Amino acid sequence: MHTYVNSMATHSDDWDNDYQEGYEHVGAPISENRDIRIENEPEAPEAVVPEVTASVRRRKILILVGCTVINLCQSIVFVMAVLGKINSDLSNKQADDIRMALFITRRLGVPLASIFMIGLGYRIVGIVGCSLVGLGLFIAAWVPRVAVGGIGFLVGGVAGLGFAFLSLTVIIPILETFTKHRLRYVVLVRSAETVAAILFACITLVPEIDIDWRILYRYQLIVMVIAGAACVLLKPLEPPTVDKSRGVLSRLLGLSDFSIFKGAPLYLLMVVYFMDQLGKPIPAYELSTLLEDPIKQFGNDLSVRVIVVLPFVGALLGLLALVFWQRFSLVDVLWMLGPINILSGLLTFQVPALAKVTWVAVYAVVFGMSSGIFLALVDNVIPHAFGKQRIRIVEGILGLASGVGHVISLPVSEALNSRTTVGYESSFYLSGSALITSGLLAVGFRYMLIRQNSKTETAS
Structure with a gap:
């Protein structure tokens, strides 16, 4: 993983103008983005960034x-x-x-x-x-x-x-x-x-x-x-441009090179995303089954039935909390996602044992918050980790991993439930296992990137 930080920041009053928080490019660095300086070479004058026009802002x-x-x-x-x-x-x-x-x-x-x-x-x-x-x-x-x-x-x-x-x-x-x-x-x-x-x-x-x-x-x-x-x-x-000198596959995927497929980060992020989406859909579907369990006797009044809405409320709260998030590199995002999914998985393990409707409601909100935070942070980190020119293809690849996890989660959950007397316990255990695995992978992936970055800096 090569990290490049653009040290030039503009002082324009535009609310989003050419400001670089720092990009992480996976694979071989792109030559036009490298800032190579020779010792004792006189510094070039700082480039003058033109004011953003009103039309661009509009x-x-x-x-x-x-x-x-x-x-x-x-x-x-x-x-x-x-x-x-x-x-x-x-x-x-x-x-x-x-x-x-x-x-x-x-x-x-x-x-x-x-x-x-x-x-x-x-x-x-x-x-x-x-x-x-x-x-x-x-x-x-x-x-x-x-x-x-x-x-x-x-x-x-x-x-x-x-x-x-x-x-x-x-x-x-x-x-x-x-x-x-x-x-x-x-x-x-x-x-x-x-x-x-x-x-x-x-x-x-x-x-x-x-x-x-x-x-x-x-x-x-x-x-x-x-x-x-x-x-x-x-x-x-900016109007899209087509480089006709590239091969058919390069034009189809919108890539100038295939370096993102040569390193581990994309594949590891796919696995983390897959495990997350394997675990996240199940509690949202099984909450109603839990609330209708005659053994627990939660009841059927509105205060109980409204709990099925709370995961969405929690997702909204999680999204709003990200307004204050200030760290944008893949290493920092993984440090956030790992503990969140581990905590969410551990709480999901406890759901079948919950006997009070209040605790079920608390779980629903916390679980929803973890879901909203995960999706937003993964979306936002793609340009930093892989470069803006690769956003579309990376979104498609991660979307495939997410889709496969989401699609197989419910059939697997139903197959497990058919073998138990209660019906929903196995679903929550499957979800909790998948979320904990996703969190542990995220933490391990983070330390792997830190070690890789350290080796790169030492070698240079």
């Missing part, structure tokens, strides 16, 4: 607003697609299969979305994503019940792929555009997603509300039109 604001609006809209529609009572005119198994297809396609479609984004840019990918989601759900709302396969294809396939496109559209423009306050803007965009989840999760707690899924799917088209219009705001500050 375009940055539009990108921030656009990403926030898009994420809010796509989150609302996704929750509608998941919480819409599909089993109102379909069987429970058919409804569950459609939802599972939607989850799988949304997660595993991220690498494909990153490839398209490298070639087409995030504006076009965002508009295509809005179209796939909007039209897929709208058409599915008119398909008769006998054609359940068509409904599954439109919701789980077409709309699911659109959600995968939008999941990158809302974050990559932020990572590529901003530097100084990037984490704060990541928090803002991610908070919009969490707020949407909280609102619609609360709606499900009201028993009198019973809106047919076909009605929800038809009216979501309005929301996706708004999101599509917001995609127009995502105009890159």
